Amino acid sequence: MDIKYTSTEEIKLFQENLLRRELSYLQDKSPFYRRMFQRDGVDIRKIRTLEDLQYIPFTRKSDLQQFNEDFICVPKEQLTDFVTTSGTMSDPATFAFTNRDLDRLAYNEKVSFECAGTKPGDLIQLMTTMDKRFVAGLAYYLGIRSLGAGIIRVGNGIPELQWDTIIRMKPDTIICVPSFILKLIEYAEENNIPYRNSSIRKAVCIGENLRNQDFSLNILGRHIREKWDIQLISTYASTELGATFCECPYGKGGHHLPELVICELIDDNDRVVPAGETGELVITNLGLEGMPLLRFRTGDLARFHYEPCQCGRKTMRISPLLGRKNQMIKFKGTTLYPPSLFDVLEDIPYIGCYQVVLSSNVLGTDDVHVKVSVKEGSAIIPEDVTKAVKDKFRAKVRVAPEVEIVPDGELKDEVYNDKMRKALKLLDKRNNVPG
Ligand SMILES: [Zn+2]
Structure with missing residues (x-):
């Protein structure tokens, strides 16, 4: 059997x-x-x-x-x-x-x-x-x-x-x-x-x-x-x-x-x-x-x-x-995991590419910095992309990270690096991340 x-x-x-x-x-x-x-x-x-x-x-x-x-x-x-x-x-x-x-x-x-x-x-x-x-x-x-x-x-x-x-x-x-x-x-x-x-x-x-x-x-x-x-x-x-x-x-x-x-x-x-x-x-x-x-x-x-x-x-x-477990993010009084941040970004049609960068701050919590690129030829692009992306985050996960706009080609080179096995959507620069 x-x-x-x-x-x-x-x-x-x-x-x-x-x-x-x-x-x-x-x-x-x-x-x-x-x-x-x-x-x-x-x-x-x-x-x-x-x-x-x-x-x-x-x-x-x-x-x-x-x-x-x-x-x-x-x-x-x-x-x-x-x-x-x-x-x-x-x-x-x-x-x-x-x-x-x-x-x-x-x-x-x-x-x-x-x-x-x-x-x-x-x-x-x-x-x-x-x-x-x-x-x-x-x-x-x-x-x-x-x-x-x-x-x-x-x-x-x-x-x-x-x-x-x-x-x-x-x-x-x-x-x-x-x-x-x-x-x-x-x-x-x-x-x-x-x-x-x-x-x-x-x-x-x-x-x-x-x-x-x-x-x-x-x-x-x-x-x-x-x-x-x-x-x-x-x-x-x-x-x-x-x-x-x-x-x-x-x-x-x-x-x-x-x-x-x-x-x-x-x-x-x-x-x-x-x-x-x-x-x-x-x-x-x-x-x-x-x-x-x-x-x-x-x-x-x-x-x-x-x-x-x-x-x-x-x-x-x-x-x-x-x-x-070791990617848990302590951010502005809440805990998050990277997939929930990716979900927010995947849902914004004019975003071409993105990368979430985590770092430690002096308060012992984490800083979240999001790099995004804007897709060329997108039908509707808001006047203030940074604000629009932050608003999306607030609506979906209640907190908004820092958002930076990066040229599409430049960000793609960083995220889809041939040396890496996976797309580098997350860059974790925090100290003392438990193993
Ligand atoms: Zn089955």
Whole structure:
């Protein structure tokens, strides 16, 4: 029986079995965890259930940075592929995979794309990078290959090459960052490419939310769909997670893969949150050989949903991320997360590009400075853009940051920097951002 179609109870028992195996692997092979178990008196024979996980200390990003090599569980000659975690805030950590881990990643993406409705014989255009020390592009490639579908590795950016490929090879699916779809539409409109009649039916999206907490499309998602009627599938993954949460076509949150990762949600007091509440996602990899993590704090804030999905899967689904814990902004007496600021900016039609810059001030709170550019040829541009943008912020999030107008080309060069994996919509210059 396929575990994802059983029941919440059976999935829990299944995971507990895998957890016990995982713990003895770590005790045996991981210098970091062997030391932790000894130092903190963790007797792994007593950890039998998912609830027992609370007796094990967390692993933090700083542990990964500080003791990076101690996480490696195999001899060096078994390590095949080396990448780094995305260090938006701090130094990235190195991650290494064995051949078996790469097979596991292929499996992860295979079942994720199946969940998204991809079938053997489909053709997928990859609009993310395969290199730059990034694991996702490679994982997609391996997964699609093992699913029996085809893949065209175009890489990120370059709308002209993306459209040339779409017209030439007629893929049905694209994999990309959702805001890049807006760039593709813009390019198509400027160059009279009949994009609505193209071969593309579906976009599998990474890196940015497409939905609100009630799973309706957010502003970014709506903007795409108003222009281009393609199916949008949202996914969430990271190197540390070693698994993907991928939506099924019903679009009600990313489905959990219980054979690959155990998930907990933790509150500010390090306790598991009551069902339905928001917490920081803490993960335990299952079946990773090279560098498995136990109770790793991702910093991502989310909710879990357990009500049955129309697709028949009984697995938990994760909400759109509410933000990153260390990106919480203390501003003018309120707390905010960057996605809510992005939402305001996405909804202003004449804004071409934007960047939110955070810094610390002497009062111990944060300063928020927003750089915006004005789209050339916009139909209606208010006389005082700065004031109009501030008013939008006041209306939507009750507070207004400093707003600066920057020439469109200049800001685009800064935000869509080729050296970065993602658009640099957020620049966090604050001191002492917790890791
Ligand atoms: Zn589903």
